[in-house]
Amino acid sequence: MGPKKFFLLVGVGMLAACHEQRPIAAVPAPGVVLTQQSVDAVIYQRASAEVHRLYQQGYELARLRLDRNLDRPHALPPAVIVDIDETVLDNSPYQVTAVKNAHTYDPAEWTAWCRMARAKALPGAVEFLTYAASQGCAVFYITNRSAEEKAATVQNLRSEGFPSVDDAHVLVMEGTSDKTARRAAVSKEHYVALLCGDQLTDFDQSLKDRTVGDGKPRVDAMADTLANYFVLLPNPMYGVWLDGITGRNEAEKAGNKARWITGNAY
């Protein structure tokens, strides 16, 4: 053994000894892991000019679709239905704060954020809905915010300049997150000319099912109806798409995500 090799081996041995004496880093809690994994998503939603443009683009398309659908024969007075969160109001400051504080979704923190009534209108949303109202459409906001969040939500929508904001037109969650019954109540008395949302379930509850092909075959089967009557807006921060991969059990989400990555690598 030459001197160089000897000193190299001694050096490696010393490094290994030092390493052994260091405490083992604490394993982050599952919630911390999940919030750290959300960083790029919240930056994309909050800061990217791409998302800014995607909302503008979505509401430009909404206007084209609305004009065309108002030209179709209809007996009932027309209406437009929109979701609220990540459709007309931007909650990315709440999501960024959750990441900063290493929290996943927390109902009490979410309600506190809603009560601040500080969410800003998303690009193009006020302009589109003001246009829809000017064309004689009733505007309905169907949201899974809760009854206790309703007053602040109405205040927030009004302060951002949205039209038709009152108790009768803001339909909050009562018992179920499934919006089917609330949509049916609107369509009983209106011709629903267009719907907008950041989740496919803002259009049809059957699109919640992600068990076959991640739900994509269902989207393809409904392609014509979706193209004519629904405008989908971007949200990489949370939603049915993520629940379909991670499940809703907090303790299982990080593990399910890791398994999905392992199972879907090429």
Ligand SMILES: [Mg+2]
């Ligand atoms: Mg939403």
